[in-house]
Amino acid sequence: MLTFADTDFSQLNSTLEKLKPSKIFILVDENTHEYCLPTLLGNMETTVPYEILEIEPGEEMKTLNTAAQLWEVLAEFEADRNAVLINLGGGVITDLGGFIASTYKRGIRFINIPTTLLGMCDASIGGKTGIDHGFIKNIIGTFAEPELTLIFPDFLRTLPFEQLRSGFAEMLKHGLIADKQHWEHLITLPELKAEQLYPYIRRSCEIKLDVVKADFHEKNIRKTLNFGHTIGHAVESLFLETGKPILHGEAVALGMICETRLSLLQGLISEEDGEAIIRNICKFFPQISLENISHEQLLTLMKSDKKNSHGQTNFSLVTAPGTCSYNVSVKEDNICNALHYYQNLS
Known part of the structure; x- marks a missing residue:
C-alpha cells in the first residue's frame, strides 16, 4: 500500500497496530539517522520495543557483507518472524532493507519510508529488492512487497541539490515511457527545488505503480521502467569499481541520452523527438566524463543486465515522448556509436 503522509504518520501507526509486531527494527544510514529519524520517532505511536540499525551512507554499502552483518544483528536481537523492519532512507536503504527482510527467516514484514526523491518516486515502489555484487548493480535480489510505503514529502527539504536532481532523472523517465504530459510538465520547471517538485511526485508514483501492477515479475511491460538503465547501470558500476561513485540518477540521465540516441539509430523515434529529449535532459544534467572508461568495459557489464537472454543485449527504448518499446x-x-555521441556532446 502506498500512502502520502502530508501532515502526520497516522497510516504508519494504524499499520503497526494491525501488524502487531513482536519487535520493530529501523534501518537508517548516518544521514537519515540525523535528519529524518527524529521526525519518525516523534510521530510513531507504539509501545512495541524498537532497535535502530545504522549503516554508512552510499551505494558501496549495498553488498552481501552488509547484508550478512545485518542478518547477524537481527539474530543477536532475537528477531522472530513477527518482527517488522522499517526502512528509513533513500534507494540504498529500501533496496537493502527490503532484501534483508525478505530473506531473514524466509521473510519478515517490512515498511518503506523513503527520504529521497529517488526513493519516493522509484526505489521504494514496486517490490524489487536488491544488492550489488562484484560491482554489478542489483544482481542479487528478490521480489517482495512492503506492508506500507509511506511518502512524507517534507523529508526532501533535508536533501542536497545533487540528491534531488538524481531522483528527478527517474521522474523524467516515467514521463518518457508512459505519460507525455508528465514529461512536458517536468521539462518546463524553472528550477529544481523540493517545493517545485511536490505536485509531480504523486504522478510519478502512480505511473510506476500502474506498470508494476500490470507486470509484477517483469516479464513484459515492466521492462520499460529500465529505459536508461542498461547503459546507466554499466556506467554506474564502473565508477563504483574505481572508488569514485556517481549518483544513480546521474548515471540514468547519461543512459537515457545514450539510449535515446540508440532509438534514433534503430529508426524507432523521429529525429525531432529524439533531439528534443536529449536537449531537455542535458538542460538539467551536466555531462559526465567517460574519458577513462573503455567501450569494451561497458559492453561487458551490459551483458550482465538482467533483461538479456540467449546472449542478446536487450534494451527498452523510447519511440516518442510517452511511449516505449522493450526487448529491443x-x-x-x-551501442558504441551512442557512447561516442555522448562523449562528444558539446
Whole structure:
C-alpha cells in the first residue's frame, strides 16, 4: 500500500497496530539517522520495543557483507518472524532493507519510508529488492512487497541539490515511457527545488505503480521502467569499481541520452523527438566524463543486465515522448556509436 503522509504518520501507526509486531527494527544510514529519524520517532505511536540499525551512507554499502552483518544483528536481537523492519532512507536503504527482510527467516514484514526523491518516486515502489555484487548493480535480489510505503514529502527539504536532481532523472523517465504530459510538465520547471517538485511526485508514483501492477515479475511491460538503465547501470558500476561513485540518477540521465540516441539509430523515434529529449535532459544534467572508461568495459557489464537472454543485449527504448518499446535487440556497433555521441556532446 502506498500512502502520502502530508501532515502526520497516522497510516504508519494504524499499520503497526494491525501488524502487531513482536519487535520493530529501523534501518537508517548516518544521514537519515540525523535528519529524518527524529521526525519518525516523534510521530510513531507504539509501545512495541524498537532497535535502530545504522549503516554508512552510499551505494558501496549495498553488498552481501552488509547484508550478512545485518542478518547477524537481527539474530543477536532475537528477531522472530513477527518482527517488522522499517526502512528509513533513500534507494540504498529500501533496496537493502527490503532484501534483508525478505530473506531473514524466509521473510519478515517490512515498511518503506523513503527520504529521497529517488526513493519516493522509484526505489521504494514496486517490490524489487536488491544488492550489488562484484560491482554489478542489483544482481542479487528478490521480489517482495512492503506492508506500507509511506511518502512524507517534507523529508526532501533535508536533501542536497545533487540528491534531488538524481531522483528527478527517474521522474523524467516515467514521463518518457508512459505519460507525455508528465514529461512536458517536468521539462518546463524553472528550477529544481523540493517545493517545485511536490505536485509531480504523486504522478510519478502512480505511473510506476500502474506498470508494476500490470507486470509484477517483469516479464513484459515492466521492462520499460529500465529505459536508461542498461547503459546507466554499466556506467554506474564502473565508477563504483574505481572508488569514485556517481549518483544513480546521474548515471540514468547519461543512459537515457545514450539510449535515446540508440532509438534514433534503430529508426524507432523521429529525429525531432529524439533531439528534443536529449536537449531537455542535458538542460538539467551536466555531462559526465567517460574519458577513462573503455567501450569494451561497458559492453561487458551490459551483458550482465538482467533483461538479456540467449546472449542478446536487450534494451527498452523510447519511440516518442510517452511511449516505449522493450526487448529491443541492439548491435554492439550502435551501442558504441551512442557512447561516442555522448562523449562528444558539446
